[in-house]
Amino acid sequence: MIKRKELEMSIKFFEDEIYQFNIALGGILNEDYKEYLKNKKAYYELAAKAIINLSGEIV
Numbered sequence: 001m002i003k004r005k006e007l008e009m010s011i012k013f014f015e016d017e018i019y020q021f022n023i024a025l026g027g028i029l030n031e032d033y034k035e036y037l038k039n040k041k042a043y044y045e046l047a048a049k050a051i052i053n054l055s056g057e058i059v
Contacts, residue, residue: 007055014048 021041025034 002054004055007051010051011048011055014044014051018044018048 018041021037021044025037025041029037
């Protein structure tokens with residue numbers, strides 16, 4: 001059984017990583033690496049949203 005605290009920690013992890021991606025994307029990067037970070041950020045945003053939706057279903 002997934003505990004609410006674990007979900008909250010997972011959400012925080014993804015949000016922290018997204019924040020770090022935003023910082024990195026503000027810098028001077030190779031275009032390939034920049035595209036890689038944008039894609040990874042999108043995946044992490046999707047994961048965070050899925051966990052948020054899941055946490056709303058757990059009472």
